[in-house]
Amino acid sequence: MIKTVDLHKSFIIEGQPEPLHVLKGVNEHIEKGEVVSIIGPSGGGKSTFLRCLNLLEVPEKGQIFFEGVDITAKGIDIDVHRQKMGMVFQHFNVFPHLSVAENITLAPVLTKKKTQAEADEMAKELLARVGLLDKWSEHPGRLSGGQKQRLAIVRALAMEPDVMLFDEPTSALDPEMVGEVLDVIKDLVKSGMTCVIVTHEMGFCREVSDRVLFMDGGNIAEEGTPEQVFNHPQNPRTAEFLSKVLY
Amino acid sequence: MSFFSNIVKIMSKYWRVFLIRGVGYTLALTSITVFFGAILGIFICLARMSKSKVLNSIALNLGEIVRGTPMLLQLYVFYLGLPRLFPGIPTFVSVSIGFILNSACYVSEVFRSGIQAVDKGQTEAARSLGLSGKQTMTKIVLPQAIKNILPALGNEFITITKDTSLASTFFVGEVMTSYLIVKGNTFLTMECLFIVAVIYYVMTLILNRVVGRMERRMRTSD
Numbered sequence: 015m016i017k018t019v020d021l022h023k024s025f026i027i028e029g030q031p032e033p034l035h036v037l038k039g040v041n042e043h044i045e046k047g048e049v050v051s052i053i054g055p056s057g058g059g060k061s062t063f064l065r066c067l068n069l070l071e072v073p074e075k076g077q078i079f080f081e082g083v084d085i086t087a088k089g090i091d092i093d094v095h096r097q098k099m100g101m102v103f104q105h106f107n108v109f110p111h112l113s114v115a116e117n118i119t120l121a122p123v124l125t126k127k128k129t130q131a132e133a134d135e136m137a138k139e140l141l142a143r144v145g146l147l148d149k150w151s152e153h154p155g156r157l158s159g160g161q162k163q164r165l166a167i168v169r170a171l172a173m174e175p176d177v178m179l180f181d182e183p184t185s186a187l188d189p190e191m192v193g194e195v196l197d198v199i200k201d202l203v204k205s206g207m208t209c210v211i212v213t214h215e216m217g218f219c220r221e222v223s224d225r226v227l228f229m230d231g232g233n234i235a236e237e238g239t240p241e242q243v244f245n246h247p248q249n250p251r252t253a254e255f256l257s258k259v260l261y
Numbered sequence: 262m263s264f265f266s267n268i269v270k271i272m273s274k275y276w277r278v279f280l281i282r283g284v285g286y287t288l289a290l291t292s293i294t295v296f297f298g299a300i301l302g303i304f305i306c307l308a309r310m311s312k313s314k315v316l317n318s319i320a321l322n323l324g325e326i327v328r329g330t331p332m333l334l335q336l337y338v339f340y341l342g343l344p345r346l347f348p349g350i351p352t353f354v355s356v357s358i359g360f361i362l363n364s365a366c367y368v369s370e371v372f373r374s375g376i377q378a379v380d381k382g383q384t385e386a387a388r389s390l391g392l393s394g395k396q397t398m399t400k401i402v403l404p405q406a407i408k409n410i411l412p413a414l415g416n417e418f419i420t421i422t423k424d425t426s427l428a429s430t431f432f433v434g435e436v437m438t439s440y441l442i443v444k445g446n447t448f449l450t451m452e453c454l455f456i457v458a459v460i461y462y463v464m465t466l467i468l469n470r471v472v473g474r475m476e477r478r479m480r481t482s483d
Contacts, residue, residue: 068389093388096388099389100389105380105382107380107385107386109386109401111404121391121392124396124400125391125392170390173391
């Protein structure tokens with residue numbers, strides 16, 4: 015479903031003579047229906063890799079194939095492909111000037127995927143699924159962090175994406191709200207959605223992932239089933255990272 | 262107390278000149294300037310923020326010229342220049358265009374800071390849903406930016422109300438022109454100035470209240 019070939023990305027940092035080389039030739043293939051978690055130390059390139067997948071960051075070298083199409087090719091209308099890739103951010107990024115319902119229906123209606131009535135119908139269904147139906151006409155300012163993130167998830171789902179990208183979806187949440195968001199993601203995983211999840215929630219990662227990628231130093235240092243990566247890490251850096259992380 | 266009795270006399274004879282004609286022209290000129298200035302300002306701001314180097318440098322230079330030269334001089338240029346290009350153009354129109362361009366350049370900077378104050382995550386979220394850059398701007402960024410800039414835009418409205426007095430140089434008919442007319446007829450300079458000062462003060466006071474109320478309403482809708 016998503017395949018990256020020799021992905022390179024650097025950031026120019028003001029005041030630094032050398033650009034920071036964040037991704038150093040990442041090759042990865044994510045299959046349809048797979049749940050892939052990405053773990054690793056800060057600065058290892060996890061988020062950058064995820065953000066490259068829908069071209070929020072444009073890699074300077076390498077290719078990304080999404081459903082067989084090279085989306086890094088010139089002349090590609092990336093908007094069309096992004097409509098099939100949902101993304102959930104660490105800081106929710108819900109639209110504060112729109113109501114909960116409008117947050118969900120805006121994109122499907124604007125991209126002409128649905129009429130307003132169809133979108134409303136779907137929004138009702140999605141909000142009921144995550145227990146937010148009573149917030150229909152509220153503005154996001156009145157929601158808690160966990161509620162905002164659940165809203166952000168169903169906002170992405172309203173576009174009926176083929177894959178969901180999660181960028182540390184619980185890192186900005188108060189501890190007591192982490193569970194409610196993880197439950198929504200677990201439900202999504204059960205429904206068979208292809209998911210790529212950057213996370214620091216190791217217990218959750220172990221539970222839901224088909225495959226775990228350990229990213230360090232701009233590349234995938236180790237990958238395997240949760241059992242392999244967590245219990246029998248081959249790479250000493252993986253072992254060291256896991257020994258420092260509490261879960 | 263001949264000062265105040267003179268004012269009463271002036272007002273009883275010339276109140277139409279001050280309050281109908283003068284205030285009418287001032288409000289018309291101000292509204293036209295703010296309305297079209299804001300629209301033109303959005304375009305200048307978008308040009309300033311666009312990736313195109315040509316648009317970018319046009320907007321940048323225009324802004325610097327307008328902010329680096331006196332407004333009165335700019336008004337002269339339009340007052341004298343436009344009739345050469347379009348013979349028969351009314352003075353009110355050419356002076357208005359001068360005001361609009363001036364205001365647009367100031368407002369474009371206000372817009373720019375308002376847009377930049379909108380969290381980058383909003384754009385990323387909108388684009389990740391598959392919205393185009395244009396849709397993201399009009400549906401997500403601008404509505405939030407307008408809330409940020411409303412106070413500054415209100416202040417611009419009030420500043421322009423006072424700045425329109427410069428149009429009296431060309432006898433456009435706003436409040437300061439009324440002063441010139443009535444002073445010319447009565448030779449009571451200080452009395453006329455006092456009347457005009459009160460009129461401007463009351464106008465800006467009311468505008469201040471209106472802007473304040475709008476701001477509060479915007480804030481509660483969050």
